[in-house]
Amino acid sequence: MAPNGDHPPTDFRHVFKIPTKGDLRRKTLQKSADLHSRPDDDETCVYLCGNSLGLQPTLTRQYLDQYLDTWATKGVFGHFTHINDSSLAPWMHVDDDLVEDMATIVGAKPSEVAVMQTLTVNLHLLMASFYKPTKERYKVILEGKAFPSDHYMVESQIQHHGLDPALSMILIEPPTDSGVLPTDHILSVIDRHADTTAVLLLPGVQFYTGQFLDMPRITTYAQDQGILVGWDLAHAVGNVPLQLSDWNVDFAAWCTYKYLNAGPGSIGGLYVNEKHFHRPRLAGWWGSSKSSRFDMTNRFEPIPSAAGFQLSNPSVADSTALRASLDIFKQTSMKALRAKSLELTGRLEVLLKQSEAKHLFSIITPGSKAERGAQLSIRLQPGLLDSVLVRLEEEGVVIDERKPDVIRVAPAPLYNNVEDVKAFVHVFGAACLEAAKTGK
Amino acid sequence: MAPNGDHPPTDFRHVFKIPTKGDLRRKTLQKSADLHSRPDDDETCVYLCGNSLGLQPTLTRQYLDQYLDTWATKGVFGHFTHINDSSLAPWMHVDDDLVEDMATIVGAKPSEVAVMQTLTVNLHLLMASFYKPTKERYKVILEGKAFPSDHYMVESQIQHHGLDPALSMILIEPPTDSGVLPTDHILSVIDRHADTTAVLLLPGVQFYTGQFLDMPRITTYAQDQGILVGWDLAHAVGNVPLQLSDWNVDFAAWCTYKYLNAGPGSIGGLYVNEKHFHRPRLAGWWGSSKSSRFDMTNRFEPIPSAAGFQLSNPSVADSTALRASLDIFKQTSMKALRAKSLELTGRLEVLLKQSEAKHLFSIITPGSKAERGAQLSIRLQPGLLDSVLVRLEEEGVVIDERKPDVIRVAPAPLYNNVEDVKAFVHVFGAACLEAAKTGK
Ligand SMILES: Cc1ncc(COP(=O)(O)O)c(C=O)c1O
Ligand SMILES: Cc1ncc(COP(=O)(O)O)c(C=O)c1O
Numbered sequence: 038m039a040p041n042g043d044h045p046p047t048d049f050r051h052v053f054k055i056p057t058k059g060d061l062r063r064k065t066l067q068k069s070a071d072l073h074s075r076p077d078d079d080e081t082c083v084y085l086c087g088n089s090l091g092l093q094p095t096l097t098r099q100y101l102d103q104y105l106d107t108w109a110t111k112g113v114f115g116h117f118t119h120i121n122d123s124s125l126a127p128w129m130h131v132d133d134d135l136v137e138d139m140a141t142i143v144g145a146k147p148s149e150v151a152v153m154q155t156l157t158v159n160l161h162l163l164m165a166s167f168y169k170p171t172k173e174r175y176k177v178i179l180e181g182k183a184f185p186s187d188h189y190m191v192e193s194q195i196q197h198h199g200l201d202p203a204l205s206m207i208l209i210e211p212p213t214d215s216g217v218l219p220t221d222h223i224l225s226v227i228d229r230h231a232d233t234t235a236v237l238l239l240p241g242v243q244f245y246t247g248q249f250l251d252m253p254r255i256t257t258y259a260q261d262q263g264i265l266v267g268w269d270l271a272h273a274v275g276n277v278p279l280q281l282s283d284w285n286v287d288f289a290a291w292c293t294y295k296y297l298n299a300g301p302g303s304i305g306g307l308y309v310n311e312k313h314f315h316r317p318r319l320a321g322w323w324g325s326s327k328s329s330r331f332d333m334t335n336r337f338e339p340i341p342s343a344a345g346f347q348l349s350n351p352s353v354a355d356s357t358a359l360r361a362s363l364d365i366f367k368q369t370s371m372k373a374l375r376a377k378s379l380e381l382t383g384r385l386e387v388l389l390k391q392s393e394a395k396h397l398f399s400i401i402t403p404g405s406k407a408e409r410g411a412q413l414s415i416r417l418q419p420g421l422l423d424s425v426l427v428r429l430e431e432e433g434v435v436i437d438e439r440k441p442d443v444i445r446v447a448p449a450p451l452y453n454n455v456e457d458v459k460a461f462v463h464v465f466g467a468a469c470l471e472a473a474k475t476g477k
Numbered sequence: 478m479a480p481n482g483d484h485p486p487t488d489f490r491h492v493f494k495i496p497t498k499g500d501l502r503r504k505t506l507q508k509s510a511d512l513h514s515r516p517d518d519d520e521t522c523v524y525l526c527g528n529s530l531g532l533q534p535t536l537t538r539q540y541l542d543q544y545l546d547t548w549a550t551k552g553v554f555g556h557f558t559h560i561n562d563s564s565l566a567p568w569m570h571v572d573d574d575l576v577e578d579m580a581t582i583v584g585a586k587p588s589e590v591a592v593m594q595t596l597t598v599n600l601h602l603l604m605a606s607f608y609k610p611t612k613e614r615y616k617v618i619l620e621g622k623a624f625p626s627d628h629y630m631v632e633s634q635i636q637h638h639g640l641d642p643a644l645s646m647i648l649i650e651p652p653t654d655s656g657v658l659p660t661d662h663i664l665s666v667i668d669r670h671a672d673t674t675a676v677l678l679l680p681g682v683q684f685y686t687g688q689f690l691d692m693p694r695i696t697t698y699a700q701d702q703g704i705l706v707g708w709d710l711a712h713a714v715g716n717v718p719l720q721l722s723d724w725n726v727d728f729a730a731w732c733t734y735k736y737l738n739a740g741p742g743s744i745g746g747l748y749v750n751e752k753h754f755h756r757p758r759l760a761g762w763w764g765s766s767k768s769s770r771f772d773m774t775n776r777f778e779p780i781p782s783a784a785g786f787q788l789s790n791p792s793v794a795d796s797t798a799l800r801a802s803l804d805i806f807k808q809t810s811m812k813a814l815r816a817k818s819l820e821l822t823g824r825l826e827v828l829l830k831q832s833e834a835k836h837l838f839s840i841i842t843p844g845s846k847a848e849r850g851a852q853l854s855i856r857l858q859p860g861l862l863d864s865v866l867v868r869l870e871e872e873g874v875v876i877d878e879r880k881p882d883v884i885r886v887a888p889a890p891l892y893n894n895v896e897d898v899k900a901f902v903h904v905f906g907a908a909c910l911e912a913a914k915t916g917k
Contacts, residue, residue: 054549061554065562066546082552090553098545101794105538106506108740109494112522112875113530114501115741122505128741155789157761158598165637186762186788188775193760197605245773300548301555301568302792320633321597322626333685333879335628349595349626352742354541354794435552439773 045369047377052365053298053452054093055081058433082433083460087449088244088272088412089437091298096361100125104357115353124360131356132304133344138363142297142371143270143289144280145308148342152306152359153323153351156271157186159290159307160238162346164194166309166316167265167288168236174263175200176234178226181208182216184244187269191238207234215401216246223250224258231262239266241273241289245439247402247412247447249277253284260285271295274306276378276410278371281308288313296411296449298362304355309343321348365451374450378411381448381458385413388462394469397421401443412447414439421472428468434461485809487817492805493738493892494533495521498873522873523900527889528684528712528852529877531738536801540565544797555793564800569767571796572744573784578803582737582811583710583729584720585748588782592746592799593763593791596711597626599730599747600678602786604634606749606756607705607728608676614703615640616674618666621648622656624684627709631678647674655841656686663690664698671702679706681713681729685879687842687852687887689717693724700725711735714746716818716850718811721748728753736851736889738802744795749783761788805891814890818851821888821898825853828902834909837861841883852887854879861912868908874901 059068059078084092103123107115116128126134132152140150153159168177175198177191195205209226211218227237237259242249256266268289273279275296281289289308293299309316318339322330324347326338339345389400398421402413417425422442429436437445448458499508499518524532543563547555556568566574572592580590593599608617615638617631635645649666651658667677677699682689696706708729713719715736721729729748733739749756758779762770764787766778779785829840838861842853857865862882869876877885888898 056550056552060550061552063550064558064560066543066550066560067562084552086553090556092552093545093548098542101541101545102538103506105533105541108533110496110500110503110506112496112501112524112532113526113877114875116530118504120504120506122507154594154598155792157763157788158594158602161759161761161788162598162601182773183775184762185765185770185773185775185777189760189762189765189777190788192777193758196757197759300792300794302790302796303794304792305789317636318633319601319637320629321601322624322629323597325625325629330625333622333625335623335625337625337629337632348597348601348630349745350742352595352740352744352792352795354740354743354798355792356742358794435554437553 045373047369047373047450048454049365049451050454052095054095055084055452058082061433061435077433080433082435083457084435085446085448085453085457085461086435086437087296088445088447089295090301091295091449092452093300094298094361094365096364097300097358100357100361101354104353125357128353131353131360132347132351135356135359135363138367139306142275142279142366143308144278145282146311149282149308149311150306151343151347152304152356153347155302155305156269156290156292157190159305160187160190160269161194162319162348163267163288163290163307163309164190164236166313166318166346167267168194170198170200170205170235174233174235176205176207176230178207178209178230178234178237180218180239180243181210182245184240184269184271187238217248217401217403218243218250220251220254223255227259227262227264231264234264237264237266239268241268241270241279242276242410242412244272245414245443247409247414247445249273249408249410252286253280256284256286272412273410275366278375286310293359293362297359298451299355299359303358304352307343307346309346314341314345318346319348323347323349323351378448378450379406381450381453381455382409382411382413384455385446385448385458385462388458389413389415392462392466394466397469397473411449412445414443414445417442417444417469418473421469424472424475425465425468428471429464432464434464436461485813487809487813487890488894489805489891490894492535494535495524495892498522501873501875517873520873522875523897524875525886525888525893525897525901526875526877527893528735528885528887530741531735531889532892533740534738534801534805536804537740537798540797540801541794544793565797568793571793571800572787572791575796575799575803578807579746582715582719582806583748584718585722586751589722589748589751590746591783591787592744592796593787595742595745596709596730596732597630599745600627600630600709601634602759602788603707603728603730603747603749604630604676606753606758606786607707608634610638610640610645610675614673614675616645616647616670618647618649618670618674618677620658620679620683621650622685624680624709624711627678657688657841657843658683658690660691660694663695667699667702667704671704674704677704677706679708681708681710681719682716682850682852684712685854685883687849687854687885689713689848689850692726696724696726712852713850715806718815726750733799733802737799738891739795739799743798744792747783747786749786754781754785758786759788763787763789763791818888818890819846821890821893821895822849822851822853824895825886825888825898825902828898829853829855832902832906834906837909837913851889852885854883854885857882857884857909858913861909864912864915865905865908868911869904872904874904876901
């Protein structure tokens with residue numbers, strides 16, 4: 038996929054719904070219902086929060102309308118009927134229809150990718166296939182500051198096997214206050230538990246620090262010691278270039294509501310390396326051969342691909358929203374988006390370092406471009422956060438906070454631009470200075 | 478919930494999108510794109526397929542539009558912001574917002590119900606909590622003609638524990654050709670395996686025969702012998718009256734795309750009896766206390782209710798579609814709907830038995846009203862099915878077939894009426910006679 042030769046377009050701002058500042062200030066959907074107004078109400082807001090919830094493609098409503106029209110006019114036949122004036126696949130195939138474009142984004146063979154369920158559930162399902170503790174190998178290594186759901190997931194998987202998390206759950210704690218995990222540090226923990234570890238699970242991009250881990254090196258290193266390696270790609274997918282197949286990752290899972298813009302809680306994705314297609318699994322009819330699925334024979338014939346790990350018929354509404362999103366990604370490439378992303382985030386870093394308020398915060402995300410994605414995480418001096426957040430909100434600048442003192446700022450290459458970055462630094466710097474002055 | 482005193486309304490046909498016959502014949506969504514037309518193109522079709530996919534409430538599009546407007550104008554703030562001119566809850570609460578109305582439909586305490594994930598996944602998650610095989614009790618009893626996904630689910634759960642389905646999976650086979658499972662037959666299988674069985678899983682309404690099992694009697698009988706009892710309510714929810722709490726069911730799960738009209742693959746539901754709130758589970762952040770969910774402490778504090786079994790943030794699109802559906806159910810009661818349903822299905826049975834073609838088919842669904850829901854399953858004489866299906870489709874009559882010789886016909890009380898039932902019997906009878914005459 039390299040549409041337009043070597044220079045695919047990367048500016049898709051015009052095909053996204055970017056809230057205006059007035060939209061954000063109103064407590065209503067309708068404009069007319071509003072009383073107060075301000076001169077900048079019609080300006081688009083500065084939305085740097087695609088790491089939490091990506092914005093809505095304009096295509097989404099069009100496609101959901103098509104879906105609703107199909108349901109309204111075809112009823113149950115929507116499952117099988119090919120409709121001439123619809124861009125959508127029959128519901129029976131909506132998930133398959135997404136796989137190729139999704140695989141391109143994560144650098145995988147289409148057969149190794151399935152679009153299904155949600156992130157935490159997919160991690161559980163994958164662990165059910167990959168985490169088979171023995172007397173020799175029973176530990177799971179993950180980070181000590183993992184996203185809570187991943188922590189609970191691993192902890193409960195260990196307990197499910199009757200093992201004790203105190204002995205079997207190995208937490209890699211960041212060696213310094215920044216929260217960053219140096220690769221050597223990760224490898225040293227692997228070394229320490231090499232003989233007793235069954236699975237290593239790490240994030241491609243860490244949610245808090247924005248660190249992009251050295252996925253190929255860590256994968257190979259752990260596999261060489263007999264460990265299976267899985268990745269949580271919630272913050273990596275659609276953000277950084279991934280080559281899951283080349284890196285020989287064992288398994289991975291992700292969500293689609295961040296950089297993939299498929300909407301809150303939308304359908305997730307997973308990767309199973311083809312060498313693992315035969316693994317035991319928790320099975321469901323949607324993973325059984327399509328040709329015999331409706332024969333009702335009760336003989337499970339797993340589809341010989343990641344699709345064989347599917348369980349239920351997928352949400353058509355969510356698959357449709359994801360279709361709208363992937364139709365944008367299709368027009369460009371992760372390589373081109375990454376180039377733009379490095380530029381935007383690089384510019385953000387430079388401007389922050391030049392800010393008059395620079396003594397009031399520090400960037401905890403790694404300074405090396407290879408070690409980060411779109412997001413910079415910024416730690417404020419103690420006591421500043423609350424009033425800085427008030428000011429950012431007043432000015433229509435949307436970022437994401439992690440109490441007590443960190444904000445995460447992520448220019449999404451599909452819809453953000455340099456103006457967003459400048460506007461953020463301008464408002465943020467002033468807000469920090471003001472907060473410091475008023476002593477709060 | 479008994480709106481309008483003892484006589485809540487039961488005719489909601491006008492708030493559903495019923496395809497016209499022309500809609501079904503066209504291979505397009507747009508009318509204009511069509512060339513051929515027939516005089517009955519604008520008549521509503523005869524849709525008796527709510528057991529497979531329920532029709533779309535007109536509210537669904539309105540609510541999905543509100544959801545898309547919220548995402549477009551509030552971005553990530555949609556998670557928390559209460560919007561004055563929207564009927565929808567902030568996304569953070571969309572699932573909770575559904576629980577009370579869902580609980581009313583299944584006859585449960587709201588604390589015992591969660592709206593989450595999809596059916597097969599929910600069954601796996603429940604089995605992870607409830608199926609804890611020991612040396613003494615390790616079997617799972619289910620029907621031999623279970624819906625394939627349930628069969629694969631149980632089989633793979635047994636294998637997951639390192640056990641052999643040949644020894645641990647007990648299949649209740651129907652004693653006669655009809656496929657119906659007499660209660661005494663079920664109880665006798667329970668008796669045979671009483672000491673070694675951990676879990677009994679049965680369908681509330683059987684998908685193929687339409688039989689409504691004697692849930693309270695079977696539940697109590699099995700529990701008295703120390704067996705945990707779970708129910709697959711895919712075909713029961715929104716169809717027959719359920720009293721999960723009173724019946725002291727241990728657990729249950731269902732989908733929402735059949736009688737609940739929430740759209741293909743929409744979000745599912747589950748029931749956990751309050752006595753089981755403490756059970757171990759496969760955990761995720763969405764099941765951890767709301768107040769500390771974003772503290773990132775990595776201490777799992779399960780919500781002390783069925784919500785504690787949640788894993789991922791829910792699909793807002795699907796939750797929104799379900800909201801539209803439950804806003805209809807709220808205006809009536811399952812008692813009133815059941816009364817109408819008994820009437821419609823009773824009428825269907827009478828008319829079929831009076832049909833001139835009655836020698837060409839038999840009804841396999843139990844004749845007793847207490848033992849069935851909306852659906853009648855009809856077995857045709859060998860060789861008739863294919864041409865009968867062609868004729869039904871031509872006439873805009875939508876039912877569901879199970880090769881080689883069964884059709885399932887389900888008047889849904891919310892939107893079907895006596896005219897639908899009469900029209901079906903009329904077309905079906907003629908189609909059978911014609912098929913028999915032409916020798917195929
Ligand atoms: C009785 C029964 N069980 C399980 C399923 C599987 O449902 P899902 O694909 O939502 O997991 C169905 C689907 O129709 C069903 O009817
Ligand atoms: C890194 C990471 N893991 C897991 C999750 C949980 O996702 P879900 O609620 O879709 O299961 C998130 C959600 O933001 C996340 O960022």
